[in-house]
Amino acid sequence: xxxxxxxxxxxxxxxxxxxxxxxxxxxxxxxxxxxxxxxxxxxxxxxxxxxxxxxxxxxxxxxxxxxxxxxxxxxxxxxxxxxxxxxxxxxxxxxxxxxxxxxxxxxxxxxxxxxxxxxxxxxxxxxxxxxxxxxxxxxxxxxxxxxxxxxxxxxxxxxxxxxxxxxxxxxxxxxxxxxxxxxxxxxxxxxxxxxxxxxxxxxxxxxxxxxxxxxxxxxxxxxxxxxxxxxxxxxxxxxxxxxxxxxxxxxxxxxxxxxxxxxxxxxxxxxxxxxxxxxxxxxxxxxxxxxxxxxxxxxxxxxxxxxxxxxxxxxxxxxxxxxxxxxxxxxxxxxxxxxxxxxxxxxxxxx
Amino acid sequence: xxxxxxxxxxxxxxxxxxxxxxxxxxxxxxxxxxxxxxxxxxxxxxxxxxxxxxxxxxxxxxxxxxxxxxxxxxxxxxxxxxxxxxxxxxxxxxxxxxxxxxxxxxxxxxxxxxxxxxxxxxxxxxxxxxxxxxxxxxxxxxxxxxxxxxxxxxxxxxxxxxxxxxxxxxxxxxxxxxxxxxxxxxxxxxxxxxxxxxxxxxxxxxxxxxxxxxxxxxxxxxxxxxxxxxxxxxxxxxxxxxxxxxxxxxxxxxxxxxxxxxxxxxxxxxxxxxxxxxxxxxxxxxxxxxxxxxxxxxxxxxxxxxxxxxxxxxxxxxxxxxxxxxxxxxxxxxxxxxxxxxxxxxxxxxxxxxxxxxxxxxxxxxxxxxxxxxxxxxxxxxxxxxxxxxxxxxxxxxxxxxxxxxxxxxxxxxxxxxxxxxxxxxxxxxxxxxxxxxxxxxxxxxxxxxxxxxxxxxxxxxxxxxxxxxxxxxxxxxxxxxxxxxxxxxxxxxxxxxxxxxxxxx
Numbered sequence: 001x002x003x004x005x006x007x008x009x010x011x012x013x014x015x016x017x018x019x020x021x022x023x024x025x026x027x028x029x030x031x032x033x034x035x036x037x038x039x040x041x042x043x044x045x046x047x048x049x050x051x052x053x054x055x056x057x058x059x060x061x062x063x064x065x066x067x068x069x070x071x072x073x074x075x076x077x078x079x080x081x082x083x084x085x086x087x088x089x090x091x092x093x094x095x096x097x098x099x100x101x102x103x104x105x106x107x108x109x110x111x112x113x114x115x116x117x118x119x120x121x122x123x124x125x126x127x128x129x130x131x132x133x134x135x136x137x138x139x140x141x142x143x144x145x146x147x148x149x150x151x152x153x154x155x156x157x158x159x160x161x162x163x164x165x166x167x168x169x170x171x172x173x174x175x176x177x178x179x180x181x182x183x184x185x186x187x188x189x190x191x192x193x194x195x196x197x198x199x200x201x202x203x204x205x206x207x208x209x210x211x212x213x214x215x216x217x218x219x220x221x222x223x224x225x226x227x228x229x230x231x232x233x234x235x236x237x238x239x240x241x242x243x244x245x246x247x248x249x250x251x252x253x254x255x256x257x258x259x260x261x262x263x264x265x266x267x268x269x270x271x272x273x274x275x276x277x278x279x280x281x282x283x284x285x286x287x288x289x290x291x292x293x294x295x296x297x298x299x300x301x302x303x304x305x306x307x308x309x310x311x312x313x314x315x316x317x318x319x320x321x322x323x324x325x326x327x328x329x330x331x332x333x334x335x336x337x338x339x340x341x342x343x344x345x346x347x348x349x350x351x
Numbered sequence: 352x353x354x355x356x357x358x359x360x361x362x363x364x365x366x367x368x369x370x371x372x373x374x375x376x377x378x379x380x381x382x383x384x385x386x387x388x389x390x391x392x393x394x395x396x397x398x399x400x401x402x403x404x405x406x407x408x409x410x411x412x413x414x415x416x417x418x419x420x421x422x423x424x425x426x427x428x429x430x431x432x433x434x435x436x437x438x439x440x441x442x443x444x445x446x447x448x449x450x451x452x453x454x455x456x457x458x459x460x461x462x463x464x465x466x467x468x469x470x471x472x473x474x475x476x477x478x479x480x481x482x483x484x485x486x487x488x489x490x491x492x493x494x495x496x497x498x499x500x501x502x503x504x505x506x507x508x509x510x511x512x513x514x515x516x517x518x519x520x521x522x523x524x525x526x527x528x529x530x531x532x533x534x535x536x537x538x539x540x541x542x543x544x545x546x547x548x549x550x551x552x553x554x555x556x557x558x559x560x561x562x563x564x565x566x567x568x569x570x571x572x573x574x575x576x577x578x579x580x581x582x583x584x585x586x587x588x589x590x591x592x593x594x595x596x597x598x599x600x601x602x603x604x605x606x607x608x609x610x611x612x613x614x615x616x617x618x619x620x621x622x623x624x625x626x627x628x629x630x631x632x633x634x635x636x637x638x639x640x641x642x643x644x645x646x647x648x649x650x651x652x653x654x655x656x657x658x659x660x661x662x663x664x665x666x667x668x669x670x671x672x673x674x675x676x677x678x679x680x681x682x683x684x685x686x687x688x689x690x691x692x693x694x695x696x697x698x699x700x701x702x703x704x705x706x707x708x709x710x711x712x713x714x715x716x717x718x719x720x721x722x723x724x725x726x727x728x729x730x731x732x733x734x735x736x737x738x739x740x741x742x743x744x745x746x747x748x749x750x751x752x753x754x755x756x757x758x759x760x761x762x763x764x765x766x767x768x769x770x771x772x773x774x775x776x777x778x779x780x781x782x783x784x785x786x787x788x789x790x791x792x793x794x795x796x797x798x799x800x801x802x803x804x805x806x807x808x809x810x811x812x813x814x815x816x817x818x819x820x821x822x823x824x825x826x827x828x829x830x831x832x833x834x835x836x837x838x839x840x841x842x843x844x845x846x847x848x849x850x851x852x853x854x855x856x857x
Contacts, residue, residue, distance in 0.1 A: 001670070001679060003686040006696040007783050009769040010687055010712075011368075011526075012720040015776040017727060071722060117725035117777075235730075289730040289743060338739040340761040341363070341604065342613040 017116075021076035023233055027224030028083055028279065034220045035087070038145045038213035041157040042091025045164045049098040050082035050089075057106035065111065077116050081105050084124035087275055088319070089131070090142045092160065092179075094167035097135045101127035121326045122286045125319040132319065144180040145205070145213030154178075183211025184271045184315035187262050196259045201266075211270055218274040225278025234282040237291055241298015242277035242305075243268065249306045267306065271316040276301065280318065286326045293329075293336035300325045360608035362601055364735040365593040366770050368692070370565060372529040374658040375651040380533050381661040383675055385432050389457040389666030390703040391417065392444045396493040397500045398424025403455055409436045412466040414642055417455055420488070426501040427491045431644040431664035434459040445669075445688040445695060445702045454703065457666070467640065475548050475637050480510070483552045483637075490636030491643045491706075496520055496531075496597075496626035497689060499707040502633070505623070506552055512618040517549055517558040518606055521573070521627040522590055522597030524563060525690030528710040530647040531627050533660040535562065535569035538631050539576040545630030546585055548637050553623060558585045559606050560627070565592040594692065595768040599624045601737050613764050628709075643706060650676040654683030654713025663704050669711055670700040679713060687712040692769040724777035732771035732781060738764050742771040742781050749788040754795060757788055765789070 035043045058078040059069035072078070085101050105127030113119040132139060146154060155163070155178060162170050169175065181189070183206050190200035200206060207215050228234045250264040267273065272280070281287060281301050288297040301321045308317025394400045399421025405411055411430040418428040434457045442454040475483055488503035519542065523531040535542060546558050560577075562570050574587055590596050590605050600611040602624060609620040617624050628646065635641045644665055651658035656677025663672055669686070673679060687694040688702075689710055704711075732742035740761050748756040762785060771781045834842050 001683070001686075001700050003684070003696070003698050003700075005698050006685055006717060007780065008687075008691075008693055008695070009772050009782070010685060010691040010694065010696070010714060010717045011773060012718045013773050013775055013778055015731075015774065016721060016778065017724045017776045020727075020729070020776050071724070075724060077727075115725065117727050232731075235734075284727050284729040287728075289728050289733065289741070291734070294730075333744075337741065337760075338733070340613070340740060340764055341738045342600070342610050342615070342764060343761065344612065 017075045017077070020233055021080050023231060024080050024228065024279065025076065025083060027228050028087070028221075030224055031087070031217050031220035031275075032083075034213075034217045035091070038216065039091040039143055040146075040155055040160055042093065042143070042155075042160045042164065043086060045095075045160060046089050046091065046093050046098050047083060047086040049095045049164070050085045050102045051079055053099040053102035054078040054082040054085075054106050057103050057111075061107055061111035061115070065115065067115075072116065075116060078106055078110075081110070081123045081127070084275070084280060085127050087279075088124065088128045088272060090139060092141050092143055092155075092163050093138055095164050096167075097131055097138050100134060101131040103127075104130040117285055119285055120329070122280060122283050122322050124283075125280060125322045128319045129323065132314075140181070140185070141175065141179050142182050143178050145211075180205055182271075182315060183207070183214060183266075184309065187266065187270070188309070188315050191260060191262070197262055198259070201263075206266075214271070215269040218269045221274045221278060225274070228278065228282075234278065235291065235294060237294035238282045238287060238298040238301075239277040241295045241300075242273070242281055242302040243298075245299035245302020245304075246273060246306050247302070249303060253310070262309075267309070271309075272318040273305065276305070276318040276322065280322055281325075286322075286329065288329050288332040288336065290333060290336045290338055292338075293332040296332055296336065297325055297329065300328065360605045362591070362593060362596055362605055362737055363739050364733075364737050364770060365595060366735055366773060367592070368524075368526045368594045370592075371527045371651070372532065375527070375529045375649050375660055376532060378659060380537055380647055381659050381675060383661050383663035383667060383672065385459050385461055385463055385664065386667045386671050387459060388437075389431050389434070389459060389664060390442050390454045390668065391428055391431065391457065391666045392442070392452045392454045392703065392705055393418050393428065394444075394452055395428065395499060395665070395706045396424075396426040397498065398426070398504075400453070401425055401428050403439055405436050405455065407436055407438060410434070411436060411457060412464050414466045414640075414644060416489075417457075420501070424501060424504055426493050426503075427489065427642075428455070429491050429642040429644050430457055431666050432457070432459045433462050433464040443697075443699050443702045444705065445697045445708065450698070465641075476551060478551075480552050480554055483548070484510070486637060487552065487633060489642075490633070492629060492632050492636060493643070493706050494626055495628035495632060495646060495706065495709070496599075497707055497709055498599075499705075502625070502629055505625075506549070508616070509553060509618045509623045513621055514553055514555055514618060514623050515557060515621045516607055516623070517546065517553060517555060518602060518617075518622055518624045519546055519558065519560040519627050519630055520597060520599070520602055520624055521560060521562040521566070521569060522602060523566075524592070524594045524597040525692055525694075525710075526594075527651050527712050528649050528690050529651075530649045530660050530709050532566050532569050533649075534628055534631060534647050535566070536572045539569075539572040541631040541634040542573065542627045543576045543580065543582075543585060543630075544638060545632070545634040547582065548633050549623075549625060549630060550584065556584045559588045560585060561588045561590050561602055561606050563592045563596065564589045594770070595737055595766070598737070598766055598768065600766070613761070646704070646706060646708070648672065648704060648708050649710040650713075651710065652683075652687075652713040653715050654680055654685070656680055665704055665706055667704045668700065669697075669702055669704060669708075672704060672711060673700060673713065682715040683713045684716040685712075685714045687714060692773075693767065720778040723779055726777050726779060729776060731774040731776070735770040735774050737768060737770065738766060740765060742785075745788075746779060746781055746784060749784045752788075752791070754792055757792065762788055762792070 058072050062069045062072040105123035109121050109123040109126035110119045159170050205212050246267050247264050250267040254261045288294050304321035305317045401418035403418045405417045412433045415430045417430050420427050437458045438456040441451040443450050444452045492502040493499040521535050588606050603617045603622045611617050612619050632643045647662045649660050650672050659676045687696050745760050765785050767782050769782045
């Protein structure tokens with residue numbers, strides 16, 4: 001009997017880029033639902049706008065680069081970028097703001113560097129920083145979280161859509177009635193105005209740890225993140241690194257002077273820390289690849305987040321921390337190469 | 352029964368592969384009948400091809416020497432049954448390069464008449480190690496784990512190093528393959544006896560028999576024998592069931608916690624590794640006077656009706672062995688010699704079973720994993736690499752043809768186990784890329800060596816021409832000088848002589 005010739009191995013891999021990306025998206029679903037619950041339907045609109053522009057940019061760039069658009073679109077990586085961007089934006093964001101971030105993320109941060117697998121910077125964070133620079137006022141418009149004992153006015157989906165399309169609120173609704181400073185802003189301005197941390201914490205929006213609503217989204221993100229870890233889609237080193245890098249300096253500072261410092265718990269559950277630890281810093285393309293390198297990379301991000309929050313002029317520092325650490329990845333990878341079995345480079349283990 | 356001890360070292364990475372061994376281990380080893388014809392390739396080992404010492408039409412007996420080892424590295428080949436040599440011709444074989452190789456074809460007479468040497472020394476302990484080694488050389492014994500390195504030469508090389516550990520490899524970590532497992536279950540005594548012969552040949556007193564933890568029957572069988580013979584030099588070691596713990600260097604690391612140096616051999620760290628099948632073959636030759644003319648092989652996969660382990664004569668065709676396993680099923684789409692990770696796909700079942708053939712895997716089509724995507728640097732390949740390489744970096748350097756970086760990142764240490772291929776979400780054929788890159792580096796090296804030789808030749812030629820010219824110049828000036836001194840008549844004489852010489856030449 002005759003047979004065709006094939007190359008080993010004769011077993012096919014069961015994993016694929018598509019399934020990895022889809023599982024990352026699935027892990028974001030609980031937190032997305034919490035986001036909608038606490039901050040209204042704006043998240044869905046932002047996600048739609050980001051997804052449409054990211055997908056359009058992806059197809060455009062792929063066809064400009066003479067690649068098949070369908071292979072790039074079906075890997076769902078652009079959708080993950082869009083989702084992360086949507087998580088970073090306030091639920092009330094005009095569409096052109098979101099679109100600018102998505103387009104910059106995909107066109108400049110991703111495809112001008114060679115597309116999937118070659119981008120040095122995390123596309124979602126690059127897009128976010130462009131928004132931060134170009135439309136700073138839009139990032140301060142966070143609606144108040146839905147909490148029973150807080151006075152708030154929740155926008156309907158139509159009112160939210162109106163804002164997303166026009167950038168203005170429907171007649172009769174004022175920003176002051178619906179928006180609140182974010183817990184990180186409250187903490188920052190409070191401390192700058194010589195309030196004690198304990199006084200600030202007593203403000204209702206500060207919640208138990210990281211702010212009403214925010215901490216719950218954080219919890220759901222953490223659940224999704226742990227699920228990804230169990231599925232071995234992400235490894236423990238980066239989330240643990242981010243946590244350690246942030247908590248160690250935060251704890252030391254808090255122990256020295258609890259009056260003028262935010263608590264470590266606030267740092268961990270406030271802002272985008274959890275999102276960063278499990279979903280942003282773990283983007284494999286722009287992160288370090290060796291286990292030791294990933295730990296260093298994560299710690300670097302954590303420390304930078306703390307430094308920016310504590311001494312910087314921005315309330316949160318996740319995007320800058322990630323982009324700054326992206327720059328160090330080649331060096332981290334180079335210096336954390338594992339010992340090759342049989343090479344005498346790191347001391348002989350023969351015995 | 353001596354209690355099995357657990358592994359000392361650890362292996363980085365590796366994969367837990369589906370075993371797929373239950374079907375082929377459900378029945379005892381099947382004895383294959385004598386085939387009508389035997390096709391015996393003269394290259395069944397690493398090294399030079401063996402030289403046939405029989406002529407066409409000659410009658411040979413089972414166990415008779417039919418091809419002698421080549422000049423340097425090699426092993427002899429013996430007739431697997433009695434019969435007549437009808438041809439020495441090219442025949443399809445399952446080798447890495449090229450499809451056909453010279454084979455000695457024997458038409459069997461069915462009598463299976465064996466040759467017996469009378470002066471055979473049975474008590475090996477009375478032989479000096481060197482004598483024992485030259486005996487082993489005559490048996491045509493090669494490594495049966497698949498590498499088919501001539502065993503005697505491996506032992507001789509090891510004797511030049513300070514060896515303190517003999518490791519018998521009963522790990523068999525690839526999916527589907529179960530011939531060593533069955534051999535350990537059924538012929539544990541012979542394997543242990545082979546170990547004792549090897550220890551005497553090497554003059555060492557520590558032997559570990561390493562068996563994967565998922566082979567309880569084999570562990571029990573070997574343990575029982577060890578309990579009976581009370582030879583406390585031999586210790587059974589269980590190693591974790593993880594692919595590729597049966598690789599030679601990986602096994603050394605697992606059992607002794609020593610790292611085989613890059614580009615080196617286990618003997619560099621005091622170890623000699625032999626497959627359990629090789630140990631049994633040594634026993635058969637030294638004690639029972641039967642050279643290596645048969646082996647146990649696994650015939651398995653979805654493509655055969657009744658997966659079995661079969662002890663067959665070397666030279667039996669794979670088609671015959673598949674027929675013994677009930678023939679092909681409808682899903683037979685690929686014929687693989689070896690396991691699903693490192694085996695070699697062959698195009699025809701007319702190829703003969705050789706000393707290296709540990710498994711004949713008939714499988715369905717490998718499912719198409721989909722198109723190759725860009726590397727997303729997830730690092731899963733690095734986390735499964737047993738040598739702790741960074742395949743994601745090597746892949747970049749391989750595609751960029753960066754020889755310096757490839758070497759620095761250990762390309763030459765890649766054992767081609769295929770673990771990285773199996774975990775790659777982008778479906779990049781990493782191992783195949785690395786094989787190509789290794790080939791290119793080898794070519795480059797050969798080219799460099801050729802260039803050096805060519806330059807040396809060129810320089811030598813220039814030197815020679817220079818010397819010749821100098822010599823001619825001095826001779827000429829000497830002649831001129833002497834002619835001047837001798838005066839015009841002498842010059843006329845010289846010219847006349849030159850003319851004559853020229854005429855003679857014409």
